[in-house]
Amino acid sequence: MNETMPHDGHRPNAHEEVEPAAAAGPDAHHGHDAHAGHGEHAGHDEHAGHSGHGDHVAMFRRLFWTMLVVALPVMAFSRMFATILGYDLPDAGWVGWVSPVLGTLMYVWGGRPFLTGAVAELRARTPGMMLLVALAITVAFLSSLGSSLGLLGHDLDFWWELALLVVIMLLGHWVEMRSLARSASALESLAALLPDEAERVEDGGTVRVAPSELRLSDVVVVRPGGRVPADGEVVDGTADVDESMITGESRPVTRTVGDTVVAGTVSTGSALRVRVTAVGDDTALAGIQRLVTEAQGSGSRAQLLADRAAGWLFWFALGAAALTALVWSLLGRPDDALTRTISVLVIACPHALGLAIPLVVSIATERAARGGVLVKDRRALEAMRTVDTVLLDKTGTLTRGEPALTHVRAVEGRTEDEVLALAAAAESDSEHPLARAIVTGAADRNLERLVASGFRAATAVGVTATVDGHEVGVGGPALLHEHAVAALGGLEGWTAEGATVLHVLVDGRVVGALALADAVRDESAEAVEALHRLGRRVVMITGDAEPVARTVAARLGIDEVFAGVRPEDKGATVTELQARGRRVAMVGDGVNDAPALAQADVGIAIGAGTDVAIASAGVVLASDDPRSVLSVIELSRAGYRKMRQNLAWAAGYNLLAVPLAAGVLAPVGFVLPMAVGALLMSASTVVVAANAQLLRRLDLSPAASARAVLRR
Numbered sequence: 001m002n003e004t005m006p007h008d009g010h011r012p013n014a015h016e017e018v019e020p021a022a023a024a025g026p027d028a029h030h031g032h033d034a035h036a037g038h039g040e041h042a043g044h045d046e047h048a049g050h051s052g053h054g055d056h057v058a059m060f061r062r063l064f065w066t067m068l069v070v071a072l073p074v075m076a077f078s079r080m081f082a083t084i085l086g087y088d089l090p091d092a093g094w095v096g097w098v099s100p101v102l103g104t105l106m107y108v109w110g111g112r113p114f115l116t117g118a119v120a121e122l123r124a125r126t127p128g129m130m131l132l133v134a135l136a137i138t139v140a141f142l143s144s145l146g147s148s149l150g151l152l153g154h155d156l157d158f159w160w161e162l163a164l165l166v167v168i169m170l171l172g173h174w175v176e177m178r179s180l181a182r183s184a185s186a187l188e189s190l191a192a193l194l195p196d197e198a199e200r201v202e203d204g205g206t207v208r209v210a211p212s213e214l215r216l217s218d219v220v221v222v223r224p225g226g227r228v229p230a231d232g233e234v235v236d237g238t239a240d241v242d243e244s245m246i247t248g249e250s251r252p253v254t255r256t257v258g259d260t261v262v263a264g265t266v267s268t269g270s271a272l273r274v275r276v277t278a279v280g281d282d283t284a285l286a287g288i289q290r291l292v293t294e295a296q297g298s299g300s301r302a303q304l305l306a307d308r309a310a311g312w313l314f315w316f317a318l319g320a321a322a323l324t325a326l327v328w329s330l331l332g333r334p335d336d337a338l339t340r341t342i343s344v345l346v347i348a349c350p351h352a353l354g355l356a357i358p359l360v361v362s363i364a365t366e367r368a369a370r371g372g373v374l375v376k377d378r379r380a381l382e383a384m385r386t387v388d389t390v391l392l393d394k395t396g397t398l399t400r401g402e403p404a405l406t407h408v409r410a411v412e413g414r415t416e417d418e419v420l421a422l423a424a425a426a427e428s429d430s431e432h433p434l435a436r437a438i439v440t441g442a443a444d445r446n447l448e449r450l451v452a453s454g455f456r457a458a459t460a461v462g463v464t465a466t467v468d469g470h471e472v473g474v475g476g477p478a479l480l481h482e483h484a485v486a487a488l489g490g491l492e493g494w495t496a497e498g499a500t501v502l503h504v505l506v507d508g509r510v511v512g513a514l515a516l517a518d519a520v521r522d523e524s525a526e527a528v529e530a531l532h533r534l535g536r537r538v539v540m541i542t543g544d545a546e547p548v549a550r551t552v553a554a555r556l557g558i559d560e561v562f563a564g565v566r567p568e569d570k571g572a573t574v575t576e577l578q579a580r581g582r583r584v585a586m587v588g589d590g591v592n593d594a595p596a597l598a599q600a601d602v603g604i605a606i607g608a609g610t611d612v613a614i615a616s617a618g619v620v621l622a623s624d625d626p627r628s629v630l631s632v633i634e635l636s637r638a639g640y641r642k643m644r645q646n647l648a649w650a651a652g653y654n655l656l657a658v659p660l661a662a663g664v665l666a667p668v669g670f671v672l673p674m675a676v677g678a679l680l681m682s683a684s685t686v687v688v689a690a691n692a693q694l695l696r697r698l699d700l701s702p703a704a705s706a707r708a709v710l711r712r
Contacts, residue, residue, distance in 0.1 A: 060174035067110040071163035074102045078160035099159035100148040107141040110166040127314040136345040198229035214279050222272045228261045231278035242266040320344050324662040343661035359692040364639040371700025372622040373631050380602045380618025384636035386583055390531055393588035394542035397606050403434050404519030405441030410512040419512030423504045425450035426465040426472040437516050473505040483508045498548035527626040528556045530709040541565055571595035627702035634705050646688045653684045
């Protein structure tokens with residue numbers, strides 16, 4: 001970005017990377033390009049596909065409850081189950097066929113998802129969880145059927161265990177699908193943030209229409225407590241707007257004329273009139289939905305590891321089962337061989353392992369979205385915990401990217417407040433960014449609002465208006481030259497800091513001067529301090545001159561500064577840091593940040609940024625608060641801990657339980673029953689799911705993340 005503010009006349013802060021689509025038209029009063037705001041958002045395809053999750057949840061829910069009902073008579077009329085519990089079955093001939101008939105139904109109907117999944121894994125030559133489940137229920141089914149037909153011994157009647165296994169597996173898959181659907185529901189809840197109707201201004205009145213009927217440049221009324229129906233620019237009114245659905249912060253922000261508002265946010269306290277600037281797929285809300293969708297479909301190193309582990313477990317289980325069958329057969333106990341082999345295959349089902357990673361990543365992605373952290377690429381989220389250097393772009397990231405009043409100087413017996421009040425009155429009719437900064441500066445000091453008339457603006461000169469019977473002018477060197485007066489002395493420090501210097505004249509005499517510069521965000525210092533507390537090195541990159549960059553860096557405690565960097569050279573700066581052995585997270589918001597975002601180990605686009613920046617980043621921060629970077633680090637670390645815990649539990653459980661199921665402790669009189677193994681397998685799944693759910697407790701708001709780090 002071009003981060004210095006020019007001093008010739010009354011120009012706006014002109015960024016080199018201003019998006020053509022976002023640039024505003026010429027300022028009517030100053031004759032210069034108006035400041036291009038950062039509120040424009042990328043157009044994205046509508047989110048689709050979440051109905052698939054909902055369909056799977058409904059299917060497994062129905063199938064589970066149906067099979068549970070069927071399983072009750074299968075187990076109750078099973079001879080082995082009756083023997084275990086010590087009750088007698090009726091002597092009627094039909095009793096012996098209840099379990100085989102209903103058990104076969106359970107195998108064919110209830111086991112179908114696992115059987116078809118096994119076929120798919122075989123075709124893809126990627127054996128895993130579904131193949132193991134299918135193998136277990138198939139062995140149980142065949143042995144039970146053989147026993148019922150008199151081909152095998154009665155002690156191999158495993159109908160009740162088959163029923164229990166199918167029901168438990170369906171329950172586990174229902175839990176998994178429901179958890180994934182909850183992640184998808186984050187997107188559905190975002191879509192639900194849009195109001196059912198919008199009030200469009202037509203012929204002096206308003207007409208209620210659906211948000212989908214709005215078009216660009218329509219003006220809509222947002223009532224107090226109402227939701228904004230589409231992205232737009234405020235054209236009338238001032239209100240506090242609840243943007244927590246975008247930023248994750250609960251504190252409302254003030255939006256007034258010229259500010260952008262986002263669809264789904266809530267106006268509180270007063271009404272606004274908003275000119276629509278984006279509809280449908282081009283809104284920020286649609287963009288968020290698209291980003292989360294991409295995140296949930298992106299690959300993951302940890303997921304690849306879990307998939308490989310499931311494949312290894314297949315061969316481990318198959319080998320253990322074969323060895324079990326061989327050993328028990330050699331011992332002359334074929335019935336025990338079959339029983340122990342079935343038990344091994346049941347215990348080895350990697351259901352918990354299959355949940356260990358995807359459930360954590362799914363919940364983490366959903367939780368991040370609700371906290372204003374939009375994860376495009378899961379691998380970027382995983383890599384964030386290993387980053388040791390955070391490279392921050394200055395303008396729009398550490399600073400606000402718009403001018404703010406920084407200094408006031410008064411002469412001619414005037415006070416600073418008098419000079420500022422006069423300047424604010426003269427600028428009150430201008431929409432120029434510098435004019436707005438002056439008016440805002442006066443409002444921040446609670447100065448009396450003076451009335452001006454006869455407003456006039458001259459390109460590259462400044463503005464003039466009549467205030468309390470005196471002609472007040474505000475402008476740069478050209479205005480001073482026009483009135484043949486000299487600039488005030490001693491202002492070199494302001495210019496060295498990169499500020500735009502404007503003089504205030506009353507009846508042709510200089511009465512003071514104002515300095516306006518790109519304001520450092522209040523949150524930046526806290527963000528840098530917290531990053532240091534986490535052991536990260538903080539580096540700033542900017543197109544500003546060295547003195548300007550050093551001033552900001554010293555104020556914030558930045559470790560290293562790259563100043564005067566041209567837009568096309570930012571990617572090379574990232575490469576230079578990586579050549580030193582650093583793992584770099586680049587944080588930026590502009591078009592010229594895109595190469596650096598792509599080159600970095602983790603690219604983070606802040607404040608929604610631009611289309612190109614978002615496309616180049618793995619993580620997008622809906623908030624423009626630099627402390628949001630801490631939220632990404634905290635989520636990455638928490639998610640990694642949960643992945644390790646789940647993998648350790650799931651894999652450890654299988655490695656311990658399989659030998660027990662095989663009968664290694666049989667010499668001391670302990671043999672793990674198949675039913676107990678199935679229950680333990682289910683318990684393992686519940687533990688993994690419950691552990692992943694703990695991620696929902698994380699508070700990922702920027703302020704909370706910073707506080708959590710600084711308290712350590």
